[in-house]
Amino acid sequence: MTAEDQPLLRVRGLEKVFPVKKGIMRRTVAQVRAVDGVSFDVGKGEILGLVGESGSGKSTTGRLILRLIEPTAGSVELEGQDVRALRGEELRKTRRDMQMVFQDPYSSLDPLATVADVVGEPFQVHFKMTRKERDNKVVELLEQVGMGSHHLRRFPAAFSGGQRQRIAVARALALEPKLIIADEPVSALDMSTQSQVVNLLLDLQERLGVAFLFIAHDLSIVHHASRRIAVMYLGAIVEVGDAEEVYARPRHPYSEALISAIPVPDPQAERDRTRIVLKGDPPSPLNPPSGCRYHTRCAYAMEICNTVDPEPTPTVNGGTVSCHLHTSGPMLNGRPISQSLRNTSG
Amino acid sequence: MTDVTPPGDPAPLLSVTDLSVGFKGHTETVTVVDHVSFSLRAGETLGIVGESGSGKTVSSLALLGLLPASARVTGSAKFDGRELVGMPPRKLRDVRGNDISVIFQEPMTSLDPAFTVGNQLSEAYRNHRGGSRRKALDRAAEMLRLVGIPEPQRRLGEYPHSFSGGMRQRVMIAMALICSPKLLIADEPTTALDVTIQSQILELLKSLQAELGMAMIFVTHDLGVVASVCDAVSVMYAGQVIEESPIDEFFSHPLHPYSAGLLDSMPQSVAKGERLRMIAGTVPPPSRFPVGCRFHPRCKYVVEACTTTPPELDSVEGDRKVRCIRHAELTLEVAK
Numbered sequence: 001m002t003a004e005d006q007p008l009l010r011v012r013g014l015e016k017v018f019p020v021k022k023g024i025m026r027r028t029v030a031q032v033r034a035v036d037g038v039s040f041d042v043g044k045g046e047i048l049g050l051v052g053e054s055g056s057g058k059s060t061t062g063r064l065i066l067r068l069i070e071p072t073a074g075s076v077e078l079e080g081q082d083v084r085a086l087r088g089e090e091l092r093k094t095r096r097d098m099q100m101v102f103q104d105p106y107s108s109l110d111p112l113a114t115v116a117d118v119v120g121e122p123f124q125v126h127f128k129m130t131r132k133e134r135d136n137k138v139v140e141l142l143e144q145v146g147m148g149s150h151h152l153r154r155f156p157a158a159f160s161g162g163q164r165q166r167i168a169v170a171r172a173l174a175l176e177p178k179l180i181i182a183d184e185p186v187s188a189l190d191m192s193t194q195s196q197v198v199n200l201l202l203d204l205q206e207r208l209g210v211a212f213l214f215i216a217h218d219l220s221i222v223h224h225a226s227r228r229i230a231v232m233y234l235g236a237i238v239e240v241g242d243a244e245e246v247y248a249r250p251r252h253p254y255s256e257a258l259i260s261a262i263p264v265p266d267p268q269a270e271r272d273r274t275r276i277v278l279k280g281d282p283p284s285p286l287n288p289p290s291g292c293r294y295h296t297r298c299a300y301a302m303e304i305c306n307t308v309d310p311e312p313t314p315t316v317n318g319g320t321v322s323c324h325l326h327t328s329g330p331m332l333n334g335r336p337i338s339q340s341l342r343n344t345s346g
Numbered sequence: 347m348t349d350v351t352p353p354g355d356p357a358p359l360l361s362v363t364d365l366s367v368g369f370k371g372h373t374e375t376v377t378v379v380d381h382v383s384f385s386l387r388a389g390e391t392l393g394i395v396g397e398s399g400s401g402k403t404v405s406s407l408a409l410l411g412l413l414p415a416s417a418r419v420t421g422s423a424k425f426d427g428r429e430l431v432g433m434p435p436r437k438l439r440d441v442r443g444n445d446i447s448v449i450f451q452e453p454m455t456s457l458d459p460a461f462t463v464g465n466q467l468s469e470a471y472r473n474h475r476g477g478s479r480r481k482a483l484d485r486a487a488e489m490l491r492l493v494g495i496p497e498p499q500r501r502l503g504e505y506p507h508s509f510s511g512g513m514r515q516r517v518m519i520a521m522a523l524i525c526s527p528k529l530l531i532a533d534e535p536t537t538a539l540d541v542t543i544q545s546q547i548l549e550l551l552k553s554l555q556a557e558l559g560m561a562m563i564f565v566t567h568d569l570g571v572v573a574s575v576c577d578a579v580s581v582m583y584a585g586q587v588i589e590e591s592p593i594d595e596f597f598s599h600p601l602h603p604y605s606a607g608l609l610d611s612m613p614q615s616v617a618k619g620e621r622l623r624m625i626a627g628t629v630p631p632p633s634r635f636p637v638g639c640r641f642h643p644r645c646k647y648v649v650e651a652c653t654t655t656p657p658e659l660d661s662v663e664g665d666r667k668v669r670c671i672r673h674a675e676l677t678l679e680v681a682k
Contacts, residue, residue, distance in 0.1 A: 053540035054511075160628040190397040190629065191567055195611040195622035202621060217540065224613035224622065244618060261545040263570030265612050267593045270574040277549055278542045281510045 006080055007041035008211050009065070009179055014038040014074035016060055020286065032285050034060045036235035037074070042179065045209040047201075049226030049243060051219050051258070055282060056232040058215050062181045065213070066098055067091070078179070096126060099172035103184035105164030109156040115142070115167055116152045122174040141170040144208075145200060162193030169200060173210070183215045198225055220262055223247045228319075231255045234285055234293045241319020249336035251321040253298050256337055292324065300337075302329045358385040359561050360409075360529060365421035365431070367401070367408050371633070375418065378632045379405050380585040382421075383659075386578070388528065391555065391562040393576035393593075395569065395608075399629045400582040402565050406531050410448060411438045426528065444474040447522035449515070451534035456518055457506040463490075463517055464502030471524045489520035493550060512543035519550065526558060533565040548575055569608060573597060581605050584630060584640040587659060590667040599678065601668035603645050606678035639670070647672055 015037055020030040035057040042048045052058045064071045067083060076083040078097060086094055102108040109118055119141055120134035129137070139149040145166040156164055165185060172180050182201065186194040198221060204210055216222045222229060223243050230240040231252065239252040250256040260276040278297050283289055289296045295305035304324050312320040313327055315334035326332045367379040379401040386392045396402040408419050409430055423430040426445065430438065442448075450456050458466060467489060468482035475482075483502060490498035493516040506514060515535065522530055532551070536544040552575060555562060564576055572579055572593065579596050581589045581604065589602040600606045607625040609615065616622060627644040630636060636643055642652040651671055659669045670676070 053542065162628060191569075191608060192397060192611060192625040193628060195613075195624040198613075199621045199624065219541070220613045224616075224618055257542060261541040263545070263548070263568070263574040264614060265569040265573050265597060265609060266614075267573045267597055275545055275549070277546055281512055281543070282540075 008044045008046070008079060009042040009213070010075075010077040010080075011041070011061075011065065012039045012075045012077075014061065014064055014076065015072045016057075016064055016069065017072045030286055033235050033288065034285060035064060035071075036288075038232075038235075038237055039074075040230050040237060040240060042211050042213055044178070045205060045211050046228070047205055047212040047214055047226045049222035049229040050213060050215045050232060051217060051222050051229060052232030053217060053258075053282060055234070055285060057235040057285075058232050059183050061232070062100070062183050062213060062215050066095065066100055066181060068100075092126075096122075096175040097178045099175065099177040099180050101165070101168050101172050101180060101182040101185050104188045105156075105161055105168050106188070108168055109164055111156055114153050114155055118156070118167060119171045119174060122171065126175060137174070138170075141173055142167075144173060144204070145170045160193070161189045162196055165189060165193075165197050166200065169197075169204070173204065173208070176208075177210060179211045179213065181213045181215070184217070185214070186221060187216065187218060194221070201225065219247070219259060231258065234282060234288055236293060236322070238294065238323070239319065239321045241315060241321075242317055245315075245317045245319065251315050251319070251326065251332070251334065251336055252294075252323050253300050253325070253337065254294050257297075257299075292322075300325055304328050359388045359390075359426060360563075361385040361422075361424045362405075362409070363422045363424075365405060365408060365419070365423060367404050367413065368418040370416055370418070374633075376632045378585050379408065382582070382585075382587050384580045384587065384590065386561050386563070388561055389555070389559050390578070391564060391576045393564045393566060393572040393579040394582060395566060395572055395579055396582035397567060397629050399584070399631060401585040401632075402582050403533055405582070406448075406533055406563060406565050410442050410446060410531070411435065412442075412448075440474070443470060443522075443527075444525045445527055446529045446531065447525070447527040448531040448533065449518045449522045449535050451537050454511065454514065454538070457514060459506050462503055462505055463509070467502070467517070467521050467524060470521050474525050485524060486520070489524050490517070492523070492554070493517075493520045494546075495520075511539055512546060515539060515543075515547055516550070519547075519554070523554065523558065523560075527560055529561045529563070530555075531563045531565070534567070535564075536571065537566070537568070544571075551575065569612065581608075584635050585632060586640060586669060587667075588641065588669045590659075592665060595663070595666060601662065601666060601673050601678070602641075602670050603647050603676070603678065604641050607644075607646075647676055 014035055016035040018032045018034055019028040020032060022029045038061055050058050063069045065076050078094060083094060116135055116138050119138045123129040123134045123137055142149060142151060147166055186197050189197060201212060202225060205212060214222055214226055226243045229243045229246045230237050233254050239246060239255045246255055247259060250259055257276045257278050280297055283296055291307045292305040292310050295301040302324060310322045310324045312322045313334060315321050326334055363383045364381045365379060366377060366381055368375045368377045382405050394402045407413050409423050419431055421431060464483055464486055467486035471482045471485050487498040487502055490501060495501055495516055509517060536547050566572060576593055578592050580587050583604050589605045600609055610623040611625060613622060625644055638653045638655055639657050642648045657669045657671045659667050661667050
């Protein structure tokens, strides 16, 4: 593989097992496989959307990549360099290239630190800059995210949610990272400010060529902002593909149900459509189902789904899907779940 | 008032007129809900939409007398012939949970972790209807079955911690409906839930409403949810109602620039990859509501008069209302 087509981020077989401890002796009584063999790539300057419901392991995946928590198994490569093998100073250097924006801008900013402190801290940590140099840098960054230099000496309490999230983005940009992991960056914001922050991320990607791993549960926003989407369910990626393809012609029954559950702002369309209402709750990750992890809630489940975990299969549009419908039974072979299949298994 | 049904029909179930809520601060009283009026008839669903700080939750809590003692509530809220504003707390307790019920956003914190689900459900019933414990538990089991919880008899003996988020919200709905209320107020009932669970709960509420014939007030910030469950919508901004409409008209041609801005900022209204449309600026806090039209600093269509004269809520097209001095000359397009 040449350096040209090498992806920016390469994640293979990533796993995280959390022990469940009980009693005075804190003995491990069970294990939760929060992330169970996740593999994907993020290209240079690409926005990859990672969607799933609570408990699907999407946020854990983001944290594992940055090694904010240590993976149990698997590999994470940034530009060919194995992030898991790094120690000390080398790890710190690599972390400049990968930054994070958290969900809640009300708790991710220190209430006692001014904007200059919050955004300028990375310069002090990594480059030992003087205060004046730092302030100049901070003003530049604030301009990048559409905020004026008069905010420099203000505290987070003086800002609205949208402005706080801009400050958090400015801090993430400080060290000119190649990848920003944004974990639910807009879900704590009001609807009229959500689009401001989404547009900011799109601008930065275009202007600075930063790649994003955009983690969110809101598929309509992820679909809009991302080039490709990966759908997670119970610790595993069940489908990856071109955002438009996954959204318009999902290959996995779970993606189909997830997309169908989004209410659209059009009363007539809401009356007309048949919504797929999933049965039951997601199973506990403590005790995941055998075979395909989705089979307990799947409308199309077959015999084989109870016993065999499906392998990722290529779809006709260059994505992959992990579902037996594509290899056994109706043999979709990577084509979308068709209307006829939906009718027969009703 | 939002009249969805033609005039001549029976009187509305709930009719709120000029409801205002103020909180006493250190130096001044801050008005967070300012002369809000709306009404709804039996079996109807009204959506109250707004961003945080718009006063949508405070308005609904004021109806139920659930605001802290520091709140000053004025105006009128007539429910089924009775005036709710200023009703003595003991009388209001008879209405609340009986004729009017409420479900909140957080199913995790709305149930008492120290009592079984059966205990909490049957208490809600016996407080209003009396009767034996046995009878109340039977009713509780029937309600759990109605909201789609499997094995209701067994689950009655369990504590809230053994229910998932979606299941807890079902328990809350069962508790709210156990006395067959005429009106259910749902304050962001699905916001804390995952989308697939949200769609289960919305379908459940719709089918229960059809079965039991109750009216609903849906307080939400999600326009998709409004489109899927409501008959009419009332949009609030900075403590005031700025538009009221039946939903089809609202979504096809909103009358207020703020409504249009909200609809326009949804990802569905632009092509993929394009920048989302947005409303500049942020919602002002109640202590700093602008003079004139409260939306004018963020409005694309602002003219001189908007900055000085507070607009009235005008009736237009029969059953719609809008608070904007330029509504007659503006044609607001919403991209599909």
